[in-house]
Amino acid sequence: MREEDRASELLRSAKLALERQGHATPALDARLLLQAAAGLTREAMIADPDRPVAADAAARFRTFIDRRLKGEPVSRILGDREFYGRVFTVTPATLDPRPDTETLIDAALTFMPADRPCRFIDLGTGTGAIALTLLAERPLAEAVLTDISPQALAVARANAERLGVMARASFIEASWFAGIEGQFDLILSNPPYIPTAILPTLAPDVQDFDPRSALDGGPDGLGPYREIAARALSFLAPQGRVIVEIGEGQALEIEDIFKAFRLVPESRWKDLAGHVRCLGFTQA
Numbered sequence: 001m002r003e004e005d006r007a008s009e010l011l012r013s014a015k016l017a018l019e020r021q022g023h024a025t026p027a028l029d030a031r032l033l034l035q036a037a038a039g040l041t042r043e044a045m046i047a048d049p050d051r052p053v054a055a056d057a058a059a060r061f062r063t064f065i066d067r068r069l070k071g072e073p074v075s076r077i078l079g080d081r082e083f084y085g086r087v088f089t090v091t092p093a094t095l096d097p098r099p100d101t102e103t104l105i106d107a108a109l110t111f112m113p114a115d116r117p118c119r120f121i122d123l124g125t126g127t128g129a130i131a132l133t134l135l136a137e138r139p140l141a142e143a144v145l146t147d148i149s150p151q152a153l154a155v156a157r158a159n160a161e162r163l164g165v166m167a168r169a170s171f172i173e174a175s176w177f178a179g180i181e182g183q184f185d186l187i188l189s190n191p192p193y194i195p196t197a198i199l200p201t202l203a204p205d206v207q208d209f210d211p212r213s214a215l216d217g218g219p220d221g222l223g224p225y226r227e228i229a230a231r232a233l234s235f236l237a238p239q240g241r242v243i244v245e246i247g248e249g250q251a252l253e254i255e256d257i258f259k260a261f262r263l264v265p266e267s268r269w270k271d272l273a274g275h276v277r278c279l280g281f282t283q284a
């Protein structure tokens with residue numbers, strides 16, 4: 001009978017294979033996939049790195065590593081992705097929440113005092129990562145979450161259940177503001193902003209596994225901002241703000257788009273890499 005594999009041995013060979021392919025975080029990827037395959041916590045793995053791994057778990061791990069070697073992101077293999085300290089379900093219908101988007105959370109929270117109610121809308125919510133994180137952080141807030149994709153909205157609903165914020169969330173299948181009513185203290189969005197012609201140059205784990213509809217911003221990548229800017233003012237409460245995530249180098253053009261619809265650029269927020277990642281606007 002074959003001896004059981006040791007966790008450390010499985011990790012070492014997986015890490016080498018991933019390294020050889022030039023993956024950015026081979027040790028982390030291997031560890032997360034082994035934890036999932038073997039049903040182990042991080043603490044358990046650290047406490048006993050040489051622990052034996054049952055044959056079925058080891059086989060599952062090897063399948064996970066094969067998928068990773070073919071470019072599939074860890075989050076898609078696991079169906080889970082951490083964002084702002086909470087875990088979200090992801091599916092092929094949703095954009096993987098990115099660390100860059102945590103910039104938008106920090107920005108929005110500065111306008112959401114913890115002791116005051118706040119009503120906001122998240123346009124193109126996907127997994128719901130933005131809106132649901134804010135609801136979890138601010139117990140008095142209420143949110144409308146929209147997406148054009150019913151599959152994505154189903155994922156957002158599941159995540160709302162998972163985070164225990166369902167009672168304060170409404171879900172609307174809509175393209176931007178279509179069919180939306182009322183006024184909001186915050187209008188938030190991380191819309192698709194990649195110019196169509198650039199899509200084929202994106203890394204395989206983005207290009208092959210994120211939904212195109214969540215990436216493709218049209219010929220110049222700015223189409224969704226024009227749609228949002230054109231109607232945002234009529235949905236904004238008197239002291240309200242619009243905050244959007246943007247792509248690298250898009251700040252000036254997007255500020256011009258909003259200015260044309262009487263929304264005044266107020267703030268810029270940088271991501272950890274130092275790129276302007278979010279823009280904030282107020283009423284004139």
Ligand code: GLN
Binds near residue numbers: 190191
């Ligand atoms: N930040 C994503 C990327 O660069 C794009 C997400 C978007 O278009 N909103 O892959």
